[in-house]
Amino acid sequence: MAHPAHYREAHPFIFVMTHWINLVSIVALTISGFYIHYPFLPGLMSVARGMHFFFMFVLLINLAVRIIGAFTVKSATRLGSREVDTDIKNWLPQKLNRGQMWPWLKYYLFLKKEHPIGAKYGVLQKLAYLFTVPLTLAAAYTGFAIWGPTMDWGFFIAGTDAVGGPMHMRIIHYYIMWGFIVFTAIHVYLANIEGTDPSKLIFKWQETEGLQFDAEGKVIGGKGH
Amino acid sequence: MAHEDHDAIYDLLAARGVSRRDFLKYCGSIAALLGLSQSFVPEIARAVNQAARLQPAVWLHGGACTGCTESMAQLGTPDIATVVLDILSLEFADTLSMAQGEDALAAAEAVFEREGEYILIYEGAVMKGFEGNALRVGGMTGLYELEHAAPGAAAIVAVGSCAVDGGFVMANPNPADATGVQAYLEEKGIDTPVINLPTCPMNPDWVVAVIVDVLLLGSLETGAILDKLDRFNRPKYIFSQTIHDNCPRRGHFENGNFVTEFGTEEEAKGYCLYKVGCKGPQTYTNCPIVRWNRKVSWCVESGAPCIGCGSLDWVDVGAPFLNRHRDLPLPNIGNTQPSTIAGVVAGVAAAGLAVHGIGMKATGRTSGGAPYEEMKERDRKRMKKGGGE
Numbered sequence: 001m002a003h004p005a006h007y008r009e010a011h012p013f014i015f016v017m018t019h020w021i022n023l024v025s026i027v028a029l030t031i032s033g034f035y036i037h038y039p040f041l042p043g044l045m046s047v048a049r050g051m052h053f054f055f056m057f058v059l060l061i062n063l064a065v066r067i068i069g070a071f072t073v074k075s076a077t078r079l080g081s082r083e084v085d086t087d088i089k090n091w092l093p094q095k096l097n098r099g100q101m102w103p104w105l106k107y108y109l110f111l112k113k114e115h116p117i118g119a120k121y122g123v124l125q126k127l128a129y130l131f132t133v134p135l136t137l138a139a140a141y142t143g144f145a146i147w148g149p150t151m152d153w154g155f156f157i158a159g160t161d162a163v164g165g166p167m168h169m170r171i172i173h174y175y176i177m178w179g180f181i182v183f184t185a186i187h188v189y190l191a192n193i194e195g196t197d198p199s200k201l202i203f204k205w206q207e208t209e210g211l212q213f214d215a216e217g218k219v220i221g222g223k224g225h
Numbered sequence: 226m227a228h229e230d231h232d233a234i235y236d237l238l239a240a241r242g243v244s245r246r247d248f249l250k251y252c253g254s255i256a257a258l259l260g261l262s263q264s265f266v267p268e269i270a271r272a273v274n275q276a277a278r279l280q281p282a283v284w285l286h287g288g289a290c291t292g293c294t295e296s297m298a299q300l301g302t303p304d305i306a307t308v309v310l311d312i313l314s315l316e317f318a319d320t321l322s323m324a325q326g327e328d329a330l331a332a333a334e335a336v337f338e339r340e341g342e343y344i345l346i347y348e349g350a351v352m353k354g355f356e357g358n359a360l361r362v363g364g365m366t367g368l369y370e371l372e373h374a375a376p377g378a379a380a381i382v383a384v385g386s387c388a389v390d391g392g393f394v395m396a397n398p399n400p401a402d403a404t405g406v407q408a409y410l411e412e413k414g415i416d417t418p419v420i421n422l423p424t425c426p427m428n429p430d431w432v433v434a435v436i437v438d439v440l441l442l443g444s445l446e447t448g449a450i451l452d453k454l455d456r457f458n459r460p461k462y463i464f465s466q467t468i469h470d471n472c473p474r475r476g477h478f479e480n481g482n483f484v485t486e487f488g489t490e491e492e493a494k495g496y497c498l499y500k501v502g503c504k505g506p507q508t509y510t511n512c513p514i515v516r517w518n519r520k521v522s523w524c525v526e527s528g529a530p531c532i533g534c535g536s537l538d539w540v541d542v543g544a545p546f547l548n549r550h551r552d553l554p555l556p557n558i559g560n561t562q563p564s565t566i567a568g569v570v571a572g573v574a575a576a577g578l579a580v581h582g583i584g585m586k587a588t589g590r591t592s593g594g595a596p597y598e599e600m601k602e603r604d605r606k607r608m609k610k611g612g613g614e
Binding site: 038100164 | 591595597600
């Protein structure tokens with residue numbers, strides 16, 4: 001047994017909520033988006049569009065809440081520890097991340113046997129998670145640029161003209177959705193491939209025991225030590 | 226006296242079998258088209274009536290299929306629109322002129338000398354290819370003809386998509402290096418105002434509306450026309466709403482009643498054509514309102530999905546016309562649908578994860594997990610080198 005302990009401090013309750021809202025919104029947006037792209041069943045266009053516009057706002061408001069939370073809520077600085085600091089610090093490069101990009105890559109490419117030291121999030125994880133912020137904003141921008149009530153606003157017309165018209169904007173919006181699908185697939189895979197403890201914590205807010213780490217990333221005890 | 230003023234036009238109309246009531250109704254539709262209230266109807270009627278001075282006009286053809294001329298020729302039999310169009314004294318038109326050869330060109334030349342007085346109507350693409358020799362007129366290049374005619378015109382009306390941005394003539398691979406009138410004149414530093422009327426072909430009612438606006442209501446003289454044009458120099462009163470906004474099949478769209486295949490019951494019921502590639506949601510024209518062929522019908526109403534001919538670069542952007550998305554030209558592969566590309570990328574990602582998962586299982590990471598490193602690799606190397614930190 002060599003999994004880190006998963007304590008509630010890693011994901012304070014508000015982030016469990018925002019994660020749930022993200023999940024529901026993205027699934028709803030993807031399904032309704034596929035339907036709007038090509039209505040595979042009769043009779044649901046109004047429902048699909050209604051869902052799409054509703055969850056678009058939910059996702060954006062949720063993103064705002066998550067970002068505010070990052071600056072106002074404290075979360076654990078690493079797994080296997082209850083030591084907390086302002087959440088945003090866990091998103092920026094930390095001491096434990098330094099020089100660890102290559103070891104993480106090697107680990108996932110099976111070129112390294114040992115699990116690299118990481119902070120709450122590893123280098124690649126931070127990059128991937130942070131990337132979802134611009135990805136969400138890009139989905140929103142391209143979506144508003146092809147949505148009837150807002151497509152004529154100067155701010156969106158400028159983008160539509162820059163990409164060569166609404167057809168291209170539509171295709172970019174479509175690809176951003178695929179970006180979310182691929183991100184989610186990799187995210188779900190990596191989060192659970194070595195055990196489902198992360199899922200238990202983020203979905204059920206359920207703690208699991210495991211290895212404990214000190215500030216240097218060294219194992220100092222806990223279950224499985 | 227006023228009554229006598231009216232006599233001339235009403236006699237003219239009567240000769241064409243049009244009643245005064247029909248004429249006023251038509252003026253009402255022009256007012257609506259121009260975004261004016263119905264209180265403008267008498268003013269439009271008066272303007273048409275008092276348009277004593279004929280406005281010289283020249284109709285030139287670039288790389289054109291003559292479809293726009295054909296569209297205008299719908300008005301060849303007497304009707305109310307021709308009364309308005311009669312205000313234009315068409316001194317020269319490649320297709321319609323009775324005169325031929327040198328005589329016809331001389332007539333055009335005579336108009337070009339009346340600087341600032343004539344309207345230039347340009348149909349077809351400006352073909353720059355082969356040093357301008359993609360099109361030759363009267364022994365000269367088509368480019369020369371345009372450059373010669375444009376500077377002296379009071380305004381240029383670019384009719385049809387080809388004149389607006391090259392239309393289907395500039396579709397990939399565009400061997401004739403076709404472009405639109407406005408872009409070409411900007412390139413040459415000629416600043417005559419250009420009014421763009423895209424679609425393939427253009428709608429004659431739009432020409433009527435523009436003539437009433439520009440000539441009779443004085444928009445060109447006062448410069449007001451410039452405020453009425455959008456960023457592509459299209460009159461806003463024609464090109465500010467999408468076809469989807471005003472589509473008679475919109476109810477079926479909202480209800481989710483779609484035609485999936487032609488020749489089906491859904492098609493017979495007149496369901497929405499969105500699934501068979503209708504570009505109405507992204508095409509800004511008022512086709513559903515003005516309609517075509519003497520207001521008989523228009524594309525979507527007659528059962529064909531909109532192919533987006535009122536948009537810029539409409540062939541490359543809209544084809545294949547029966548698909549929701551355009552094709553993307555991939556190097557060495559050719560035209561591919563965006564959904565195919567997305568499916569392949571996602572499939573590769575999924576396969577990658579599956580293979581990786583097998584690797585994770587084989588290395589025992591899925592069950593017990595790998596042991597954690599004692600120290601970062603970097604720190605370990607530093608320690609080896611010189612005693613470490």
